[in-house]
Amino acid sequence: MTSLAVAGNHTGRKAADRAAKRARVLDILAAAGRDSVLLTSHTALTWYLDGSRVGISLAGDPIAAVLVTHDGDHLVTFNNEAGRLAAEEIPDGVTLHEVPWYGSLADVAAWFGPGVSPASEAELAVPLRLARRSLLPGELGRFEQLCRESAELLTDVLSMSTPQTTERQLAAALAERIVAAGADPLVLLANGDSRVDFRHPLPTGGALGRRAMAVVCARRDGMVANVTRWVRFDAGTPTELDAEARIAKVEADIFAATVPGAAIRDILAEIRVAYGRHGFGPNQWTLHHQGGPAGYAGRDPRATDAVTDTVALNQPFTWNPSAPGVKIEDTVLLGAGGIRPLSMDPRWPSVPVNGIHRPATLQL
Incomplete structure (x- = not known):
C-alpha cells in the first residue's frame, strides 16, 4: 500500500465548484453524525471529482473510491490504474492511495488506516443525490x-x-x-x-x-x-x-x-x-x-x-x-x-x- 499527494491535473476544473461540493458533503456528514463517507458509484464519484474518468468498462464498477473526511479527500485505486489517474484525472487537493490490483477498495482500514468509520454511500444516498441536484x-x-x-x-x-x-x-x-x-x-x-x-x-x-x-x-x-x-x-x-x-x-x-x-x-x-x-x-x-x-x-x-x-x-x-x-x-x-x-x-x-x-x- 502506498499513498502520495497529487498535484492538480484537471485543466479547466473549477476550484470553486469543488469547494462547494465538499462543503455540501461535510454538511451531510454533520447532519448524519458521521465522520466520513466512502463514495463508490460512478454517479457520486464523477460528481465529486468534477467528471474524472473512474471507469474502464462501461458495464463495470468504478476502479476507484473516494473517502471524504473532515480532514481531506482520499482516492483509492488499484496499482495498475494509479498512474493514469494521477496524471490525467485527479483534482487538486486529493490524496491518492494504491492497493494491489487484486485488493479491495472498500477495506478502508487496510489502505487508509484506523481512526475513521465511514458511512456507506447507500446510507447517505438521498442527501447525496439532493446535493448534486443544482448544477454549479x-x-x-x-x-x-x-x-x-x-x-x-x-x-x-x-x-x-x-x-x-x-x-x-x-x-x-x-x-x-x-x-x-x-x-x-x-x-x-x-x-x-x-x-x-x-x-x-x-x-x-x-x-x-x-x-x-x-x-x-x-x-x-x-x-x-x-x-x-x-x-x-x-x-x-x-x-x-x-x-x-x-x-x-x-x-x-x-x-x-x-x-x-x-x-x-x-x-x-x-x-x-x-x-x-x-x-x-x-x-x-x-x-x-x-x-x-x-x-x-x-x-x-x-x-x-x-x-x-x-x-x-x-x-x-x-x-x-x-x-x-x-x-x-x-x-x-x-x-x-x-x-x-x-x-x-x-x-x-x-x-x-x-x-x-x-x-x-x-x-x-
Whole structure:
C-alpha cells in the first residue's frame, strides 16, 4: 500500500465548484453524525471529482473510491490504474492511495488506516443525490456543451440517412461521432418503420424504411445528455401527425409542473393526468418510464411514487413521454426563467409549444 499527494491535473476544473461540493458533503456528514463517507458509484464519484474518468468498462464498477473526511479527500485505486489517474484525472487537493490490483477498495482500514468509520454511500444516498441536484457554474457550462453537441451530431447523422440505411448503420454513425467528441455512448437506440412501437429498440440490421427514431445517451465529464429525434422520408400520416402534436402537449404539461419545490412524485401524478387529457388514455404512463431529474446519471432518479425528492433551481431534467409510435425527449434545465432546453440544434426543425421550441420530425 502506498499513498502520495497529487498535484492538480484537471485543466479547466473549477476550484470553486469543488469547494462547494465538499462543503455540501461535510454538511451531510454533520447532519448524519458521521465522520466520513466512502463514495463508490460512478454517479457520486464523477460528481465529486468534477467528471474524472473512474471507469474502464462501461458495464463495470468504478476502479476507484473516494473517502471524504473532515480532514481531506482520499482516492483509492488499484496499482495498475494509479498512474493514469494521477496524471490525467485527479483534482487538486486529493490524496491518492494504491492497493494491489487484486485488493479491495472498500477495506478502508487496510489502505487508509484506523481512526475513521465511514458511512456507506447507500446510507447517505438521498442527501447525496439532493446535493448534486443544482448544477454549479463550471459543471453547467460543460453540460450545456455536451447537450448541444449531442443534438448536433444527431442532426448531422440523421440528415444523411435514407430509407435504405439500416438501424445498425445509424447507430454506428452516431457512436463514431460520440466517441470523436470525447464522450461515451451509454445508450444508442434506433428503430425503423417496422419497429416504431418498441420503446427501447436496440438496433437491428433492418432498414429504416419510411420513418425512424434515434436515441442517444452520451456521457462526458461524468454527465449524461439524453436526446431522442425522429426522421421521416414521406409526408407522414394524419394519425402520426396528430399523435406527435399531442405528445408534445403532454410534455408541455410536464414542463409546466416542473417548478422549484415541486415533489417529483407530484409531477408524476400530473403526467398520469396529462396522458388522459391529450387523448392517450389513463394507463399510457404505465407502459414506459417517464424520465426525471438528469445530470450525473441517465435519470437521477427515475420518477416513481417512492421518490421523495423535490425540484431545485439549476437542476437538469430529461422527461420522456411516449405512446405507440411517438416519443419526445430532450435534456433541459430549470432556471430562473423556467424550463430551458439544452439539447437543441437550431438546424433541426422545431415548433413552439407553450412558448418553448420543441423538436419536430425531420422530413427528408
